Amino acid sequence: VDGQRDPVAPPARGGDGWTVITLLLAGVTVYGGLGWLLDRWLGTELFLPVGLLAGVAGAIYMVYKRF
């Protein structure tokens, strides 16, 4: 059944573009959610957008580091 390809191919590690989606989603929800909670607690409207941007920035930084 084996083909002619390299029999000791290394396992793929984080090389999938799909990780980008989960990372971005995670960044937005974790820090956006944190900002939303802070806003509810303090009665402000500042931390939700800040958290969203921080989450996106963090996620993009991780994508950059990974690839």
Next chain:
Amino acid sequence: VGFLLAAAEESEGFVPPSAEDFVYPPYPGMPDSILFTKPVVQLFFSVIIIAGFFLYVTRRLQLVPGRAQFFAEGMYTFVRNGLGRDIIGSKDFQPFVPLLFSLFTFILVNNLFGIIPLIQFPTMSRVAFPYVLAAIVYIVFNYVGIKRHGFGGYMRMMTMPPNVPAWIYPILTPIEFASNFIFRPITLSLRLFANMFAGHLLLLVFILGGEYLLLHTPFPTNLVSIPAFLLAIVFTFFEALVEVLQAYIFTLLAALYIGGSLAEEH
């Protein structure tokens, strides 16, 4: 779909297809439970088809493969080498080939039910089925990861991305944690579900819309049903592509997650 057409005729207006078209009542005479609806029957039917086909082929293997054996071997080789060995890695992939192969064939057949005449309903457009499949993958990749690296080592690997300065870990670890443990299973199941749901809805729109235009509108207008039906045919072929692709992507991601759990720590 039949009751929808009847409803459309009665109310003299077009009733657009909606999420309610995906809810099937139990078969007549069956207990009022979700266990005897069309999607569940399709599920069992798919298992019978797959098991039957591969048992039939493997019972009568020949050195020079016939058409069925060629097809079965090609599919197995594709999953074993293309998804198992190349992604999980040649050292560890063999225990996972049965899982990957079952996932791929199971999802593929259940997706293709969406365009097979007389069945014409993709089983995976009911979200519970993708949820359970994603849960299986979730349990497997976490289990093998913890078994390989120990709980602490596995958590470190899954929550602390490499090659970043130490002060940034408190910021990035929550993202990595949520990404790997919360959004992986969600996106895995919802990607399959949403593709099947949207695709089936699209076909319903063109076919039911075409039917309404043809039978319930006066002469010049009912000619518009011709492009509607043509587009229905085009989108049926498009759905065939999406259905195969989604079965592949689900299995590919399952292999990637398992491979990631087994990879060396850095």
